[in-house]
Amino acid sequence: MFQGLDCVSRAVRILVGRNARLNQRLYEASGELSAALSRPDQWPPDLLRKARGVEEKLTAKGRPDKTINGMDVSTAREIAEEIFDLSIAISAASIHEMKKQVSAVPMRKGGRTRRLDFSGAT
DSSP, X not given: OOHHHHHHHHHHHHHHHOSSOHHHHHHHHHHHHHHHTXXXXXXXXXXXXXXXXXXXXXXXXXXXXXXXXXXXXXXXXXXXXXXXXXXXXXXHHHHHHHHHHHHTSEEEETTEEEEOOOTTXX
């Protein structure tokens, strides 16, 4: 769909795959989120708002390191969950967009052209 998907996916992998304290993992993931937001023109408006909301929480005290170092575990966990939710929303939007593109590809069957129908798929 767009480069932001790759960066947010990396952020999730950092959050779940590193052997470090949650605050350290969240700090590393914030760098990926920042990279993902470097091209806001590629984002669907609703997902951009969601991503910017997470970014605002990560920079509430200025730089992410200063904000995250002052966070309690509960707040850090909530923000990590928002990044997970963002990743799921991006993936769902990407799948929906791919379905629209695939359904527009003409298919040949019995000498006739037909279109794939994903209208019943969710």
